[in-house]
Amino acid sequence: MAHKDDVTRTLAACTACGSIYAARQWPDGEIRIIGQDGCSCGATEFDRVEESDDDPEGDPEGR
Numbered sequence: 738m739a740h741k742d743d744v745t746r747t748l749a750a751c752t753a754c755g756s757i758y759a760a761r762q763w764p765d766g767e768i769r770i771i772g773q774d775g776c777s778c779g780a781t782e783f784d785r786v787e788e789s790d791d792d793p794e795g796d797p798e799g800r
């Protein structure tokens with residue numbers, strides 16, 4: 738069964754100023770930061786930031 742609503746918690750960095758936000762990545766790859774529509778600088782594009790800390794929930798892509 739596909740999980741259409743299976744979002745992944747991640748971190749996202751603003752592509753304009755580099756600010757880091759808590760974010761969710763949707764199954765279609767879209768990254769949306771939590772709690773607001775865009776960065777405080779006005780940008781709305783974000784790059785996913787890989788967390789290098791131990792991740793107790795694991796990453797299904799695991800490398």
Ligand SMILES: [Zn+2]
Pocket residue numbers: 751752753754755756776777778779780
């Ligand atoms: Zn920004």
